[in-house]
Amino acid sequence: MAPPIAPHTIDLTINGTAHRLDVAPWTTLLDLLREDLKLTGTKKGCDHGQCGACTVLVDGKRVNSCLTLAVMKDGATVTTVEGLARNGQLHPVQEAFIARDAFQCGYCTPGQLCSAVGLMAEGHAHSAEEIRELMSGNLCRCGAYANIVAAVQDALAAQSTQREAAE
């Protein structure tokens, strides 16, 4: 029998809090968040990169946490849906999802929200068509797509108004 494989110690900043964690190499970031840290906002849909329910932000970029090995992200900053609100204030994307009724069962929503925040930081989506294409990594089985696009459009508009005000 092969010798047992020792866990690796990694540092992660998750939603603003520093964590030192012992992880086995085969632990995905998704399982680490849900099983070990009880951050169950991030959802497991397919576990194979095909649905986007597990989307989180790693160093500000949206990724599929189900295909991410936690051990490889030593030193990274992770934001999950639990970390989007600031000082009790919902993120503008969350506000827009509520205003636009952009969900039904809500299972895909944490992934949609993190994906939308990533999309806004990337800055490549402007029109509804571009939003649709650049949100296509998040499936919604309830088919709330029309309202999701509207919500992201609102959030983008609010973002640019805010930027103009700051200038």
Next chain:
Amino acid sequence: MNRFGYTRAGSVAEAIQAFAAHPDARFIAGGTNLVDLMKYDVETPDHLVDITRLPLDQVEDGTDGALRVGALVGNADLAYDRRVQERFPLLASALLAGASPQLRNMATTGGNLLQRTRCHYFYDPATPCNKREPGTGCPAIQGVNRNHAILGTSERCIATHPSDLCVALAALEATVLVTGPNGDRRIPFAEFHRLPDDRPEIDTTLAPGELITAVEIPAADFGAHHTYLKLRDRHSYAFALVSVAAGLAMDGGRIVRARLALGGVAHKPWRDPAAEALLSGQPATDDSFRKAADHLLSGAVPRSGNGFKIALARRAIVRALRQAAAGTPQSQTDKRIQ
């Protein structure tokens, strides 16, 4: 997933050493293909060598307008790189046609080249598969083969290579730079992926333990005369049934030189120099395009479920050449095909 050890490599030399120190090691980059396959027990490495901290994440200008793309440059970073957008729009288009924004944030240039087929049988260890377990047979030939190859197949395997990026790199005649225990090599793109023949378990001419360090892309002179046309079961986030990368050097209404590569139809991005030669010196008309398409597909072999790909590919080639000739490349946002 099986149990495995893990090394985070700090240098290329360290990565190659760590790989050699284990009987069944794999390099891991974005992990979007390897971790997926490990979850199905299709890949069961005893050790992973993490190469993501290696200094191979830069896009650099080479000589004569060439671009040198480090193996760890992300698919999204490459697609939105200003030089790629301006000088290699065909490459940017193919990248943006692939996977999803999240996956493109994770996936790397080197890993994309080495992603494995999406054949359902390959993915399911409960079934035989010559690629996964040599000598067990190919159930796809008599089974579900809608996604499978029509060109260059063998009686051992009819799988396709699923990459979009690679179709563009084939058309652009890129070179793959590798390093390994026996030193450095440069592999022309056409020789990088192989046909299944009697060894379908081997996808490429890369030797075990060799590391891709970069991909070099020579300057392209197509101007606006290029396109990447991808046809699939849904508009986004789906692999190609058929895709076409086309680039034309034009002189007025006449084609000077053509590059044409197909995805979704073979075990490697498919090019046919004779079909391209048929276009040289010809007027950019549907008649010329059809002749090239017919030549390119003359050896196509339909299976029970994928015969439609022959007609689809023929039309896609004509359409792509029309787009390229007109200088109106396919948009990867507005999916209507003009």
